[in-house]
Amino acid sequence: MKLYNNAQSRGMTLFPLLKELEIEDQIEQIHILYEKMHQAEYLKVNPMGKVPCLVDKGIVISEVAAIFTYLADKYMEKGLAPALDDPKRGAYLKWLFFCHGPLTEYMDLKGLGVSDEQIEQRKRSLTFGHEESVLAFLKNGMQQANPYLLGEKISAADLYLAYWLVFAISFKILPYLDEFKPFIQLIGSRDSMKDVPWFQKINA
Template sequence: MKLYNNLQSRGMTLFPLLKELGIEDQIEQIQVAYADMHQAEYTSINPMGKVPCLVDQGVVISELAAIFTYLADKYIEKGLAPALGDPKRGAYLKWMFFCHGPLTEYMDMKGLHISNEQMEGKRSSLTFGNEDSVFSFLKKGMQQANPYLLGEKISAADLYLAYWLVFAISFKILPYLDEFRPYIQLIAQRDSMKDVPWFQKIND
């Protein structure tokens, strides 16, 4: 497998997953400079000109949530994804694609300093609705975590969500709500998160 990435990109989110799966040495890491992302050599692989992008036996997987889901399923024996027949599979996918869709869209708009009033005016056309909806969804999920999103076992969805929560809190995109603290502190104890700077900052 080849993973096209950039150390300043969202692809950094994948590193804890690779550690949890124990496959770091099975993936060839290819760093793509931002200046090269829209050059023909790379767009022939991913026409979107974005990283990360995983290539496995000629199959190109180009979206972050898709790469998470693909790898967790490929190494299903590691226990980071519910099997297809598992009732928890639905909740697992819900969280994976909430992160990739509504949460990411909300974070991007906040990063562009779009006001809550402007977002409210476009509520019907936004995947996240409005800020209150995002916070309500996250709070309920954190309150129901026992201790992880799907119960007693951690999943790839936990790794994905926790990374984005901590990143957003570190850059003041999201507040560090009390409802988030037990969950984030739990994930921060994982060996796979020890080298993630956002986790160290937030728990200092």
Template sequence: MKLYNNIQSRGMTVMLLVKELGIEDQIEEINVPYENMHQAEYLKINPMGKVPCLIDQGVMISEVAAIFTYLADKYSEKGLAPALDDPKRGAYLKWMFFAHGPLTEFMDLKGLNVPDEQIEQRKRSLTFGHEESVLAFLKKGMQEANPYLLGEKISAADLFLGYWVIFAIYLKILPYLDEFKPFIQLLAQRDSMKGVPWLQKIND
């Protein structure tokens, strides 16, 4: 497999999963500098001109949540994704796509300094609604974690959601609520998470 990536992109998230799966030797990581992402050579691979982008047996997989889901399923023996007939599969997908959709949309708009009043006016057309609903959804999920989102075993959804929550706290987009701390501190013990700079900084 080839992973087109950039160390300063969202592709850093994928490397957490690669390490957790223990498949570093099965992936060739190809660095794509930002100035090359919209050049014709790379646009032939991904017309969006974005990384990360995974190529496996001639098939292109873009979007971080799709790559996470694909790899966790491909290496299902590692136990990071519930089976298709597992009742927990629904909750697993819920968290994967909440993080990829509503949470990152919320982070993007806050990062662009869109006024709260404007967000409130458009909340019906936004995937996250408003800030209170994002916080309520996250607090409920983490309060119910036992100790991970799906129960006793970690899943790719924990890594994916955890990374974005940690990053949002680092950027001061989300507050570091008491409800988040047990979950984040649990993730901090994983070898795969120890190189995440945002994690180290929020715990300093």
């Protein structure tokens, strides 16, 4: 497998997953500079000109949530993805794609300095609606976590959500609410998260 990535991309969220799956040595890491992403050679791999992008035996998987889902399913014996017939599969997918859709859209708009007034005016066309909806969804999920999103076992969805929560809190896009703290501290205590700078920053 080949993983096209760079240190300034959302693909950094994948590293804890690779560690949890114990497949770091099975993936060739290809660092690609931003200015080379839109050149013909890389566009043959991913016409979007974006990273990360995983290539496995000729299969090209772009989009972070898709790569999370693909790898967790490929190595299902590691226990990071519910089986296809597991009732928890629906909630698992919900969290993965909430992170990839509404949460990151919200973070991007806030990071670009889009005003609350503008967001309110366009809320019907936004996947997250408005800030109150995002916070309510997150708080509800954190309150129901026992201790992980799906219960007693950690999943790839926990790793993905925790990374983005801590990133958003570190850059003051989201508040560090009391409801978030037990979940963040739990995930942050795992060896796979030890080198993630956002966790070190928030716990400093």
